[in-house]
Amino acid sequence: MNTLIWNELDAAGQAAALTRPVQAVAAQTRDAVAGLIAQVRSEGDAGLRAITQRFDGVAPDSFEVSESEFVAAEAAVSAELRQAMVDAIARIRLYHEAGMAQPYSLQTAPGVTCGKIIRPIGRVGLYVPAGSAPLPSTAMMLGVPAQLAGCPQVILCTPPRKDGTADPAVLVAARLTGVQRVFKLGGAQAIAAMAYGTEQVPACDKLFGPGNSFVTEAKQQVAQDGAAAIDMPAGPSEVLVIADAGANPAFVAADLLSQAEHGPDSQVLLLSDSEQMIAAVAIEVEKQVAQLGREGIARQALDASRLIRVESIAQAFAISNRYAPEHLILALRQPDTWLDQVQAAGSVFLGDYTPEALGDYCSGTNHVLPTAGAARAYSGVSVASFQNLISVQSASAEGMAAIGPCALTLARAEGLGAHANAVALRLGVQP
Amino acid sequence: MNTLIWNELDAAGQAAALTRPVQAVAAQTRDAVAGLIAQVRSEGDAGLRAITQRFDGVAPDSFEVSESEFVAAEAAVSAELRQAMVDAIARIRLYHEAGMAQPYSLQTAPGVTCGKIIRPIGRVGLYVPAGSAPLPSTAMMLGVPAQLAGCPQVILCTPPRKDGTADPAVLVAARLTGVQRVFKLGGAQAIAAMAYGTEQVPACDKLFGPGNSFVTEAKQQVAQDGAAAIDMPAGPSEVLVIADAGANPAFVAADLLSQAEHGPDSQVLLLSDSEQMIAAVAIEVEKQVAQLGREGIARQALDASRLIRVESIAQAFAISNRYAPEHLILALRQPDTWLDQVQAAGSVFLGDYTPEALGDYCSGTNHVLPTAGAARAYSGVSVASFQNLISVQSASAEGMAAIGPCALTLARAEGLGAHANAVALRLGVQP
Numbered sequence: 001m002n003t004l005i006w007n008e009l010d011a012a013g014q015a016a017a018l019t020r021p022v023q024a025v026a027a028q029t030r031d032a033v034a035g036l037i038a039q040v041r042s043e044g045d046a047g048l049r050a051i052t053q054r055f056d057g058v059a060p061d062s063f064e065v066s067e068s069e070f071v072a073a074e075a076a077v078s079a080e081l082r083q084a085m086v087d088a089i090a091r092i093r094l095y096h097e098a099g100m101a102q103p104y105s106l107q108t109a110p111g112v113t114c115g116k117i118i119r120p121i122g123r124v125g126l127y128v129p130a131g132s133a134p135l136p137s138t139a140m141m142l143g144v145p146a147q148l149a150g151c152p153q154v155i156l157c158t159p160p161r162k163d164g165t166a167d168p169a170v171l172v173a174a175r176l177t178g179v180q181r182v183f184k185l186g187g188a189q190a191i192a193a194m195a196y197g198t199e200q201v202p203a204c205d206k207l208f209g210p211g212n213s214f215v216t217e218a219k220q221q222v223a224q225d226g227a228a229a230i231d232m233p234a235g236p237s238e239v240l241v242i243a244d245a246g247a248n249p250a251f252v253a254a255d256l257l258s259q260a261e262h263g264p265d266s267q268v269l270l271l272s273d274s275e276q277m278i279a280a281v282a283i284e285v286e287k288q289v290a291q292l293g294r295e296g297i298a299r300q301a302l303d304a305s306r307l308i309r310v311e312s313i314a315q316a317f318a319i320s321n322r323y324a325p326e327h328l329i330l331a332l333r334q335p336d337t338w339l340d341q342v343q344a345a346g347s348v349f350l351g352d353y354t355p356e357a358l359g360d361y362c363s364g365t366n367h368v369l370p371t372a373g374a375a376r377a378y379s380g381v382s383v384a385s386f387q388n389l390i391s392v393q394s395a396s397a398e399g400m401a402a403i404g405p406c407a408l409t410l411a412r413a414e415g416l417g418a419h420a421n422a423v424a425l426r427l428g429v430q431p
Numbered sequence: 432m433n434t435l436i437w438n439e440l441d442a443a444g445q446a447a448a449l450t451r452p453v454q455a456v457a458a459q460t461r462d463a464v465a466g467l468i469a470q471v472r473s474e475g476d477a478g479l480r481a482i483t484q485r486f487d488g489v490a491p492d493s494f495e496v497s498e499s500e501f502v503a504a505e506a507a508v509s510a511e512l513r514q515a516m517v518d519a520i521a522r523i524r525l526y527h528e529a530g531m532a533q534p535y536s537l538q539t540a541p542g543v544t545c546g547k548i549i550r551p552i553g554r555v556g557l558y559v560p561a562g563s564a565p566l567p568s569t570a571m572m573l574g575v576p577a578q579l580a581g582c583p584q585v586i587l588c589t590p591p592r593k594d595g596t597a598d599p600a601v602l603v604a605a606r607l608t609g610v611q612r613v614f615k616l617g618g619a620q621a622i623a624a625m626a627y628g629t630e631q632v633p634a635c636d637k638l639f640g641p642g643n644s645f646v647t648e649a650k651q652q653v654a655q656d657g658a659a660a661i662d663m664p665a666g667p668s669e670v671l672v673i674a675d676a677g678a679n680p681a682f683v684a685a686d687l688l689s690q691a692e693h694g695p696d697s698q699v700l701l702l703s704d705s706e707q708m709i710a711a712v713a714i715e716v717e718k719q720v721a722q723l724g725r726e727g728i729a730r731q732a733l734d735a736s737r738l739i740r741v742e743s744i745a746q747a748f749a750i751s752n753r754y755a756p757e758h759l760i761l762a763l764r765q766p767d768t769w770l771d772q773v774q775a776a777g778s779v780f781l782g783d784y785t786p787e788a789l790g791d792y793c794s795g796t797n798h799v800l801p802t803a804g805a806a807r808a809y810s811g812v813s814v815a816s817f818q819n820l821i822s823v824q825s826a827s828a829e830g831m832a833a834i835g836p837c838a839l840t841l842a843r844a845e846g847l848g849a850h851a852n853a854v855a856l857r858l859g860v861q862p
Contacts, residue, residue, distance in 0.1 A: 084840035091539040091834070098537050099547055106529050108522040108795035116530055119774050121808050122752075133846045169844055206808040224655055226664060229808035233657060254853035261849040293848040321553075335825070342821065343550050350825035355853040358826055361838040364539035365822035377552050377637040377660035379820040389810040390773065391796035394766070394781035395789055403522070407792040409515035413600055415564045417724040418692040422685035422786040 001282055003307045006271075006319065018323045020235065020372055021265050021304040033188045033217045040192035045199045051189040058164040063193075063200050065166055065182040070175060073168035085140065085173050088362035092144045095364030100148065100383045105392075111399025119388045120150040123202060125194030125228070126179065127209030128158040130186065134167035137360060141367050141381065142208050143177025149386035154179050155202060157194060159186025187211075188218035195222035203228075208381060210234055210368060231381055235372030236265040239356055240325035240345075242316045242338075243281070245274035247331035248352055252277075253284030255329055255355050256305070257298055260289075264300035269323070270307045271316040278307045317341035324375040327356045344376045400426045432713055434738045437702075437750065449754045451666065451803055452696050452735040464619045464648045471623035476630045482620040489595040494624075494631050496597055496613040501606060504599035516571065516604050519793035523575045526795030531579065531814045536823075542830025550819045551581040554633060556625030556659070557610065558640030559589040561617065565598035568791060572798050572812065573639050574608025580817035585610050586633060588625060590617025618642075619649035626653035634659075639812060641665055641799060662812055666803030667696040670787055671756035671776075673747045673769075674712070676705035678762035679783055683708075684715030686760055686786050687736070688729055691720075695731035700754070701738045702747040709738045748772035755806040758787045777806045831857050 004017055039047040045063070053059040074082075105115030126142040129135055139156065146154045156179050158170050166184050174182050183201055185193055191211075197203030206229040207219055216234040223230045239259035243252050256268040272278050289298050310316045313332065320328060324344035332338055335350040342348055346369030347359050360367045370378040395403070404427045411419035417431060424431035435448055470478040476494070484490035505513075536546030557573040560566055570587065577585045587610050589601050597615050605613050614632055616624055622642075628634030637660040638650055647665040654661045670690035674683050687699040703709050720729050741747045744763065751759060755775035763769055766781040773779055777800030778790050791798045801809035826834070835858045842850035848862060855862035 080840055081844050084837045084844075087834075087837050088841065091543075091545075094539050095537065095545045098535055101532065104529055106526065108525050112522075112789075112794055114522075114526045114795040117770065117773070117779075122774060135845055137841055137845065220655060223664075224651060226803065226805075229805070233654075250856055251853070254849065254856050257849040258847070258853045261847060288849075288852065291848075291852070293846065298849060339548065339823065342548070343553060344819060345821055347822040347824070348548075350823065351827075353828050353831040353857055354824055354826040355857065357838050357842060357850040357853045358543075358831075358834060359822070359824050360850060361841040362834050363543055363824040363826065364545040365824050369822075372657065374657070374660070375819065375821075377819070379818075380822055382820065384815075387810075388775060388806065388808070389813065390776055390806075391778040391790070391800075391811055392770065392781065393778070393785055393790050393794040393796050395785040395794065396782075397784050400784040400789075403518075403789060403793050406515045406518050407788050409511055410519065410568055410792040411788060413512050413515075414566055414568065415724065416689070416692060417722075418685065418688040418719075418729060419788040419791060421719065421722070422682070422689045422788045425681055425685050426784055426786065 001285060001302050001305050001307055003278060003282065005309045006315065007311055017306055017308060021267055029213055029217055033214055033221060036188040037192040037218060037221060040189055040198065041196050048185060048189055048193055048198060052160065052185065055187055056160050057162055058160050060160065060164050060184060063183045063185050065171060065184060069165060070171055073171035076168035077172045081169060082172060085136065085176055089140050089144060089176055091362055091364040092140055093148065096145050096148055096383050101387070101389065109399060109402040111396040111402055112393070114391070114393045117390050117392055119390060120152065121206050121386055121388060123153040123204045124151045124386060125204035125207045126154065126156040127190060127207065127211055127215060128156060128170050129211050129215070130159045130167050130170065131212055134170050136167070136169035136173035137367065138209060139170050139173035140177060143174060143179045145381060145383045146386050147178040148383045151386055153202065155181045155183060155194065155204065157183045157185045157190035160184035188214045191215060191218035191222060195227040205229065208368065208385070231368065231385055232370050232378045233374055236267065237262045238267040238325055238371055239327040239329060240269040240271065240320050240323060241329040241331055242313065242320060243270060243272045243277055243331040244313060244333060245277055246333050247277060249277060249280035249284045251352055251355070252281045252331050253288050256285060257288055257292065258355065258357050259327065260298040260301035260305065261292060261294040264297055266301040268301065268305040271310050271319060273310050273312055273316065275309055278309055282307060313338065320345070324373045326369045326371045326375060329356060346370050346375045346380050432716060432733050432736050432738050434709060434713065436740045437746065438742055448737055448739060452698055460644055460648055464645055464652060467619040468623040468649060468652060471620055471629065472627050479616060479620055479624055479629060483591065483616065486618055487591050488593055489591050491591065491595050491615060494614040494616050496602060496615060500596060501602055504602035507599035508603045512600060513603060516567065516607055520571050520575060520607055522793055522795040523571055524579065527576050527579055527814050532818070532820065540830060540833040542827040543824070543834055545822070545824045548821050548823055550821060551583065552637050552817055552819060554584040554635045555582045555817060556635035556638045557585065557587040558621060558638065558642055558646060559587060559601050560642050560646070561590045561598050561601065562643060565601055567598070567600035567604035568798065569640060570601050570604035571608055574605060574610045576812060576814045577817050578609040579814045582817055584633065586612045586614060586625065586635065588614045588616045588621035591615035619645045622646060622649035622653060626658040636660065639799065639816070662799065662816055663801050663809045664805055667698065668693045669698040669756055669802055670758040670760060671700040671702065671751050671754060672760040672762055673744065673751060674701060674703045674708055674762040675744060675764060676708055677764050678708060680708060680711035680715045682783055682786070683712045683762050684719050687716060688719055688723065689786065689788050690758065691729040691732035691736065692723060692725040695728055697732040699732065699736040702741050702750060704741050704743055704747065706740055709740055713738060744769065745772070751776070755804045757800045757802045757806060760787060775807045777801050777811050
C-alpha cells in the first residue's frame with residue numbers, strides 16, 4: 001500500500017492520489033458490448049443461447065428457472081443461511097419502508113390543488129452477479145424495494161453455473177423478496193435481453209444492479225439508446241476510511257480488506273491524522289491479507305490503494321467530499337458529531353463496531369450504491385428508485401380566475417400564443 | 432390531423448399510432464455534438480468563443496452576465512411580468528417545499544440505528560433555452576428546487592441574443608430564485624462548459640433543463656462520459672388528452688395547440704370515446720390554428736398528431752399508460768375518480784379548467800418532465816433531483832452482537848472471507 005502525506009503533495013499529486021484505478025471503459029469493451037447487444041436484438045433467444053454457450057459454457061433451451069429448480073434450491077440452502085436471509089430481509093424492509101415517499105396534495109391558490117401521486121414502475125429487471133462470488137445479498141437489496149414499491153412485473157437475471165443451474169441462495173433470496181421469475185442469463189446479454197425483450201425474456205422499463213465491466217457498459221448503452229432506464233452508472237467498489245488515533249488498527253485493516261477482496265480494481269483509501277495509526281494499519285493489513293482465501297485479488301486492489309496522512313480530521317472530510325466514496329467509514333471517537341461534515345458519499349458507517357460488511361448484508365440499508373465519484377450527484381437504490389412520482393393539478397373555474405392571469409402574462413412574455421389562448425378562452429378574455 | 436379508430440387498427444397499426452415523430456438521434460447530430468464537446472474540452476473559453484460566434488453570431492470576451500446587465504434587465508422587465516414571476520415562484524416554492532424528503536432514522540435491531548441524511552448536490556448547472564422563445568419559466572422551474580435543496584453553487588446558462596445580451600426576463604427569473612451566476616452560452620457548448628469546466632465556467636456535478644436536439648444529445652454524451660449527471664433524457668414535448676363527450680371542444684383544441692406550438696416535432700394526441708367530440712375538436716383546431724402567431728410550427732406538429740377514437744375511457748387509459756405522455760390532460764367529468772387509472776405520465780391536468788399552460792407556468796408543479804415515453808421510469812424535476820440521499824448506519828458493540836452473526840453467515844455463503852473477518856474480529860469469534 002502506498003503511504004502519502006497530503007500536505008506534502010502538490011495539486012497534481014493530490015489529484016493523482018484520488019484518481020480511481022479504472023476511470024475509462026476500453027473502446028474494446030464498448031465495441032464488444034455493442035456487438036452482444038446487437039446480436040440479442042437481432043437473434044433473440046437464439047442469440048442469447050449462442051452467447052451463453054460462449055461465455056458460460058452452457059446453452060439451456062429455457063433460460064427461465066423452473067419451479068422444480070426453485071424447490072431444489074430451497075433444499076440446497078442450509079437452515080442457518082435461509083434464516084440469515086429472512087432476518088436480513090426483515091431489517092432491509094423495515095429501513096426501506098420507513099423512507100418511502102408519501103403522496104401529498106395542497107392548495108397553492110384558492111381553487112387550485114396540486115399534488116403528487118406515486119406509482120410503481122411497471123416492469124423492472126434486476127441483475128444479480130455471480131462471477132467470482134454469487135451474491136444472494138444483491139437479490140435481497142433489489143428485491144425488497146421492488147416489492148415495497150409494488151412493481152407488478154419483476155424479473156431477475158443471474159448467470160448460470162457450469163452445470164446449467166442458478167446459484168440456490170440467489171434463488172431463495174429472490175423468492176423471499178417476492179421475485180417470481182428468474183432467468184439464467186449473465187453479462188451484457190442479460191442486460192440486452194431485459195432492455196429489448198426476447199421471445200422468453202420480457203422487456204423492462206428500468207434495470208438495476210451491479211456487475212462487471214460488461215454489465216455496467218451494457219447498462220449505459222441501453223440507457224443511452226432509450227430502451228430502458230438504469231439505476232445508476234457503476235464502477236468498481238470502493239471504501240474510504242477516516243480513522244483517528246483512537247481507532248482499532250485491526251478493525252480498520254479488516255474493513256479495508258473487505259473492500260479490497262471484491263475485485264482487483266476495487267479501491268481502498270485510509271485517511272488519518274495519526275502517523276502511528278497509519279503504520280499500525282499497514283502492519284495489520286499485511287498480517288490479515290495473508291490469511292484470506294481471496295488474497296490474490298485483495299493484493300491487486302491494495303496496489304492501487306493509499307494510506308494518506310492528513311493534518312486534521314476536518315481536512316480528511318474535505319478530501320472525502322472531493323472523492324465522494326461509495327462507502328465511508330468513520331472510525332472516529334463520537335463519530336456522529338462529524339456527520340454534518342459529510343457532503344457526498346453513498347453510505348456512511350459510524351464508529352468501531354459498524355464495519356461495511358454490516359451494511360453490505362443486514363443493517364437494513366441498501367448496498368447498491370454510487371461508485372466512481374457518482375455519489376456527488378447520485379444516491380443509492382431505495383424504494384423511490386422503483387417508483388414514478390407524478391404531478392397532478394386541478395383548477396376549478398375559481399382557481400383559473402385566481403392564477404390564469406399570471407399564466408397569461410407569462411405566456412405572452414414568452415411569445416407562446418396558443419398557451420395564452422388556452423388560458424384566455426377559460427377566462428373569457430382576449431389572449 | 433389524422434383521425435383513427437383504435438379497435439380497427441391491428442397491432443402494428445396501434446404501435447404506429449403511438450410512435451413518436453422523432454425517436455432516434457441522427458448520427459450526424461451525434462458527431463457534431465461530439466465535435467463541439469471535444470472543442471470546448473481542448474480549447475476552453477477560446478473554443479466556446481469560436482462556437483458561440485458560429486452559432487449565435489456574437490463572441491463576448493466574458494460569458495458571465497455582469498451586475499450592470501442584471502440591473503438593466505430589471506429595468507427592461509415590466510412590473511406586470513415581474514409580479515407574475517414573483518407570484519408563480521411563490522406557488523412553485525410552496526408545492527416543491529411540501530414534497531421535500533425528510534431525513535429519518537430508526538432502530539433496525541437493538542443497538543443498530545439506520546437512517547438517511549440529505550445533502551444538496553454541490554455544484555449544479557441549469558440550462559434555459561432561448562431559441563424560438565426565451566423561457567424565463569424554465570429558469571423558475573429549475574431555480575426554485577435548486578434553492579430549496581440549498582445547493583451551494585448554482586450556475587445557469589442561456590444563449591446570448593444577437594446583440595450579445597441575455598433575455599432580461601430570464602435574468603430576472605434567475606435572480607428571483609437565488610441564482611447569482613448566469614453565463615451567456617447556449618447549445619451543446621454550454622453543456623460541455625458546465626460538464627467539464629473552462630477558465631470562466633465552473634464544472635458542475637449535475638446538469639438540468641430542456642433544450643433542442645443538440646442540447647439533449649450533449650447532456651446524454653457528458654452523462655455517458657461520467658463528467659456530470661443529468662436530470663433526465665429528453666425529447667420533444669408532447670401532450671395526450673383524454674376527453675369524454677362532455678368536454679369543451681374549444682378548450683381541448685386550445686390545449687392541443689399549446690403543445691403543438693412548442694416545435695414542429697411536438698406531438699399531440701387526443702383520445703375520446705365520442706365521435707362527435709373528435710369531429711368538433713378537429714374543427715376547433717382548424718379554426719384556432721389559423722389565429723396563431725406560431726401557426727407554421729403548430730401545423731407541422733399537427734401533421735404527426737392523432738385523434739383516436741377509443742371504445743371506452745378505460746381503454747383510453749390503457750393506451751395512455753402504454754404511451755406514457757409527458758403531459759396528460761383529463762377532460763373528463765369527475766376527473767379525479769379516474770386518477771387511479773394513471774400509471775405512467777409526467778404531469779396530470781384534471782378537468783376543463785386546468786389547461787397544461789397552468790402547469791407550464793404557475794400552478795406550482797414543475798414543467799421539466801420526462802418525454803418520449805421516459806415517464807415509464809423517470810419522474811419530473813423536484814427538490815430531490817438536487818439532493819443526495821446518504822445512508823448512515825451505526826452499530827454499538829451490542830448491535831454488532833445482535834446482527835453480526837447474520838452478516839457472518841451471509842459473508843461465508845458468498846465466499847467473502849475478508850467480510851467475514853471484519854465481523855468476526857468485532858465479535859471475537861473465528862471468521
